[in-house]
Amino acid sequence: MNKFAMYGKLTALPGKRDELVGILLEAADILQSNANCDLYIVNVSDDYPDTVWVTELWKDQEAHAASLADTKVLELLQRGRPLIAGGEPLQLRPVGGKGL
Amino acid sequence: MNKFAMYGKLTALPGKRDELVGILLEAADILQSNANCDLYIVNVSDDYPDTVWVTELWKDQEAHAASLADTKVLELLQRGRPLIAGGEPLQLRPVGGKGL
Numbered sequence: 001m002n003k004f005a006m007y008g009k010l011t012a013l014p015g016k017r018d019e020l021v022g023i024l025l026e027a028a029d030i031l032q033s034n035a036n037c038d039l040y041i042v043n044v045s046d047d048y049p050d051t052v053w054v055t056e057l058w059k060d061q062e063a064h065a066a067s068l069a070d071t072k073v074l075e076l077l078q079r080g081r082p083l084i085a086g087g088e089p090l091q092l093r094p095v096g097g098k099g100l
Numbered sequence: 101m102n103k104f105a106m107y108g109k110l111t112a113l114p115g116k117r118d119e120l121v122g123i124l125l126e127a128a129d130i131l132q133s134n135a136n137c138d139l140y141i142v143n144v145s146d147d148y149p150d151t152v153w154v155t156e157l158w159k160d161q162e163a164h165a166a167s168l169a170d171t172k173v174l175e176l177l178q179r180g181r182p183l184i185a186g187g188e189p190l191q192l193r194p195v196g197g198k199g200l
Contacts, residue, residue: 005143005155007107021195028197039139039199041157043105043192053192055105055155057141057199092143092153095121097128099139099157 003038003100004061005092008054016083017050023080024054030072036063050085057094103138103200104161105192108154116183117150123180124154130172136163150185157194 012020024042031037039057058064067073094100112120124142131137139157158164167173194200 005141007153007155025196031198037198039197041105041194041197041200043194045190045192047191053107053190054197055107055157055194057155090145090153091147092145094141094143094155096125097139097141097154098131098137100141 001093001095002060003094004058004064005039005094006054006056006058006064007090007092008056009088009090010052010054010084011086011088012050012052012083013085014050017044017052020052020080020083023076023083024052027073027076030070030076031067034063034067036060037067057100061091101193101195102160103194104158104164105194106154106156106158106164107190107192108156109188109190110152110154110184111186111188112150112152112183113185114150117144117152120152120180120183123176123183124152127173127176130170130176131167134163134167136160137167157200161191 028040031040036059039055041055043053128140131140136159139155141155143153
Protein backbone atom coordinates (compact mmCIF):
# COMPACT_ATOMS: atom_id res chain seq x y z
CA MET A 1 0.00 0.00 0.00
CA ASN A 2 1.76 3.15 -1.29
CA LYS A 3 -1.15 5.50 -0.90
CA PHE A 4 -0.32 8.81 0.76
CA ALA A 5 -2.79 10.75 2.90
CA MET A 6 -2.62 14.15 4.51
CA TYR A 7 -4.70 16.30 6.81
CA GLY A 8 -3.69 19.83 5.83
CA LYS A 9 -4.67 22.12 8.70
CA LEU A 10 -4.45 25.80 7.71
CA THR A 11 -5.12 28.71 10.03
CA ALA A 12 -6.27 31.80 8.15
CA LEU A 13 -5.70 35.36 9.26
CA PRO A 14 -8.78 36.64 11.10
CA GLY A 15 -11.70 37.08 8.67
CA LYS A 16 -9.84 35.45 5.76
CA ARG A 17 -11.04 31.86 6.11
CA ASP A 18 -13.74 31.97 3.48
CA GLU A 19 -11.43 33.63 0.95
CA LEU A 20 -8.90 30.87 1.64
CA VAL A 21 -11.61 28.22 1.25
CA GLY A 22 -12.42 29.70 -2.17
CA ILE A 23 -8.81 29.37 -3.30
CA LEU A 24 -8.57 25.79 -2.00
CA LEU A 25 -11.76 24.90 -3.89
CA GLU A 26 -10.13 26.28 -7.05
CA ALA A 27 -7.21 23.94 -6.36
CA ALA A 28 -9.68 21.07 -5.98
CA ASP A 29 -11.12 21.95 -9.40
CA ILE A 30 -7.66 21.77 -10.97
CA LEU A 31 -7.08 18.40 -9.29
CA GLN A 32 -10.30 16.96 -10.74
CA SER A 33 -8.22 16.06 -13.83
CA ASN A 34 -5.30 14.64 -11.81
CA ALA A 35 -5.77 10.84 -11.85
CA ASN A 36 -3.24 10.46 -9.03
CA CYS A 37 -5.34 12.52 -6.62
CA ASP A 38 -8.19 10.54 -5.06
CA LEU A 39 -9.33 13.08 -2.48
CA TYR A 40 -8.97 16.82 -1.99
CA ILE A 41 -11.84 17.77 0.32
CA VAL A 42 -12.02 21.20 1.93
CA ASN A 43 -13.49 21.23 5.45
CA VAL A 44 -14.29 23.83 8.07
CA SER A 45 -15.54 23.63 11.65
CA ASP A 46 -17.98 26.01 13.33
CA ASP A 47 -15.89 25.55 16.49
CA TYR A 48 -12.77 27.02 14.83
CA PRO A 49 -13.81 30.04 12.71
CA ASP A 50 -10.30 30.73 11.29
CA THR A 51 -9.27 27.18 10.43
CA VAL A 52 -9.54 25.06 7.29
CA TRP A 53 -8.69 21.36 6.95
CA VAL A 54 -7.99 19.72 3.61
CA THR A 55 -8.38 15.93 3.47
CA GLU A 56 -5.99 14.64 0.83
CA LEU A 57 -5.42 11.16 -0.57
CA TRP A 58 -2.88 10.43 -3.29
CA LYS A 59 -1.63 7.46 -5.31
CA ASP A 60 1.72 7.96 -3.55
CA GLN A 61 3.88 10.68 -1.99
CA GLU A 62 5.59 11.42 -5.31
CA ALA A 63 2.24 12.20 -6.93
CA HIS A 64 1.52 14.68 -4.14
CA ALA A 65 4.92 16.34 -4.54
CA ALA A 66 4.51 16.54 -8.32
CA SER A 67 1.19 18.33 -7.91
CA LEU A 68 2.94 21.18 -6.10
CA ALA A 69 4.98 21.83 -9.26
CA ASP A 70 1.86 22.43 -11.37
CA THR A 71 1.94 26.08 -12.50
CA LYS A 72 -1.78 26.60 -11.87
CA VAL A 73 -1.44 25.12 -8.37
CA LEU A 74 1.63 27.28 -7.71
CA GLU A 75 -0.30 30.38 -8.75
CA LEU A 76 -3.06 29.48 -6.28
CA LEU A 77 -0.55 28.87 -3.51
CA GLN A 78 0.88 32.35 -4.17
CA ARG A 79 -2.59 33.88 -3.90
CA GLY A 80 -3.38 31.91 -0.74
CA ARG A 81 -0.13 32.47 1.16
CA PRO A 82 -0.94 36.06 2.32
CA LEU A 83 -4.19 34.78 3.87
CA ILE A 84 -2.49 32.09 5.97
CA ALA A 85 -1.28 32.61 9.55
CA GLY A 86 -0.03 29.06 9.95
CA GLY A 87 -0.12 25.53 8.61
CA GLU A 88 0.14 22.10 10.21
CA PRO A 89 0.26 19.34 7.58
CA LEU A 90 -0.11 15.86 9.07
CA GLN A 91 1.23 13.22 6.70
CA LEU A 92 -0.37 9.79 7.09
CA ARG A 93 -0.04 6.26 5.71
CA PRO A 94 -3.44 4.70 4.91
CA VAL A 95 -3.51 1.00 5.79
CA GLY A 96 -7.01 0.10 4.65
CA GLY A 97 -10.70 0.83 4.97
CA LYS A 98 -13.70 2.01 2.99
CA GLY A 99 -13.12 4.49 0.19
CA LEU A 100 -9.43 3.84 -0.21
CA MET B 101 -24.21 20.48 1.99
CA ASN B 102 -25.10 18.18 4.93
CA LYS B 103 -22.13 15.90 4.65
CA PHE B 104 -20.36 15.17 7.94
CA ALA B 105 -16.64 14.49 8.20
CA MET B 106 -14.46 13.44 11.08
CA TYR B 107 -10.80 12.87 11.80
CA GLY B 108 -10.86 10.27 14.56
CA LYS B 109 -7.47 10.37 16.30
CA LEU B 110 -7.00 7.41 18.64
CA THR B 111 -3.95 6.85 20.85
CA ALA B 112 -3.39 3.16 21.59
CA LEU B 113 -1.74 1.80 24.70
CA PRO B 114 1.96 1.12 24.01
CA GLY B 115 2.34 -1.83 21.62
CA LYS B 116 -1.42 -2.08 20.94
CA ARG B 117 -1.69 0.07 17.81
CA ASP B 118 -1.69 -2.75 15.27
CA GLU B 119 -4.29 -4.71 17.21
CA LEU B 120 -6.44 -1.55 17.28
CA VAL B 121 -5.89 -1.07 13.53
CA GLY B 122 -7.16 -4.61 12.99
CA ILE B 123 -10.38 -3.89 14.88
CA LEU B 124 -10.92 -0.60 13.01
CA LEU B 125 -10.45 -2.43 9.69
CA GLU B 126 -13.16 -4.89 10.80
CA ALA B 127 -15.40 -1.86 11.41
CA ALA B 128 -14.56 -0.62 7.91
CA ASP B 129 -15.63 -4.02 6.52
CA ILE B 130 -18.99 -3.72 8.29
CA LEU B 131 -19.43 -0.21 6.89
CA GLN B 132 -18.83 -1.40 3.32
CA SER B 133 -22.58 -2.16 3.22
CA ASN B 134 -23.60 1.15 4.82
CA ALA B 135 -24.67 3.40 1.92
CA ASN B 136 -24.53 6.46 4.21
CA CYS B 137 -20.82 6.02 4.87
CA ASP B 138 -18.62 7.34 2.08
CA LEU B 139 -15.24 7.03 3.77
CA TYR B 140 -13.80 5.08 6.69
CA ILE B 141 -10.06 5.01 6.05
CA VAL B 142 -7.65 3.81 8.72
CA ASN B 143 -4.31 5.65 8.77
CA VAL B 144 -1.10 5.47 10.76
CA SER B 145 2.06 7.56 10.83
CA ASP B 146 5.61 6.30 11.26
CA ASP B 147 6.25 9.46 13.30
CA TYR B 148 3.64 8.48 15.91
CA PRO B 149 3.94 4.72 16.64
CA ASP B 150 0.97 4.56 19.04
CA THR B 151 -1.55 6.65 17.10
CA VAL B 152 -4.26 5.81 14.57
CA TRP B 153 -6.36 8.27 12.54
CA VAL B 154 -9.64 7.33 10.94
CA THR B 155 -10.82 9.54 8.08
CA GLU B 156 -14.61 9.44 8.05
CA LEU B 157 -17.16 10.95 5.67
CA TRP B 158 -20.89 10.47 6.11
CA LYS B 159 -24.11 11.48 4.35
CA ASP B 160 -24.90 13.54 7.48
CA GLN B 161 -24.29 13.60 11.23
CA GLU B 162 -27.39 11.48 11.93
CA ALA B 163 -26.03 8.69 9.71
CA HIS B 164 -22.79 8.71 11.71
CA ALA B 165 -24.69 8.58 15.02
CA ALA B 166 -26.91 5.75 13.78
CA SER B 167 -23.85 3.67 12.86
CA LEU B 168 -22.75 3.70 16.48
CA ALA B 169 -25.97 1.86 17.40
CA ASP B 170 -25.17 -1.07 15.07
CA THR B 171 -24.70 -4.16 17.26
CA LYS B 172 -21.69 -5.38 15.27
CA VAL B 173 -20.06 -1.94 15.51
CA LEU B 174 -20.83 -1.79 19.24
CA GLU B 175 -19.21 -5.20 19.73
CA LEU B 176 -16.07 -3.93 17.97
CA LEU B 177 -16.01 -0.77 20.07
CA GLN B 178 -16.16 -2.97 23.19
CA ARG B 179 -13.20 -5.00 21.94
CA GLY B 180 -11.24 -1.87 21.02
CA ARG B 181 -11.86 0.19 24.15
CA PRO B 182 -9.28 -1.65 26.37
CA LEU B 183 -6.59 -0.90 23.76
CA ILE B 184 -7.21 2.85 23.71
CA ALA B 185 -5.37 5.36 25.91
CA GLY B 186 -7.17 8.38 24.49
CA GLY B 187 -9.26 9.72 21.65
CA GLU B 188 -9.57 13.12 20.00
CA PRO B 189 -12.39 13.18 17.44
CA LEU B 190 -12.38 16.31 15.26
CA GLN B 191 -15.78 16.88 13.69
CA LEU B 192 -15.71 18.80 10.41
CA ARG B 193 -18.10 20.27 7.85
CA PRO B 194 -17.00 19.53 4.27
CA VAL B 195 -17.67 22.50 1.97
CA GLY B 196 -16.51 21.08 -1.34
CA GLY B 197 -13.65 19.53 -3.25
CA LYS B 198 -12.63 16.33 -5.07
CA GLY B 199 -14.01 13.07 -3.81
CA LEU B 200 -16.89 14.50 -1.86
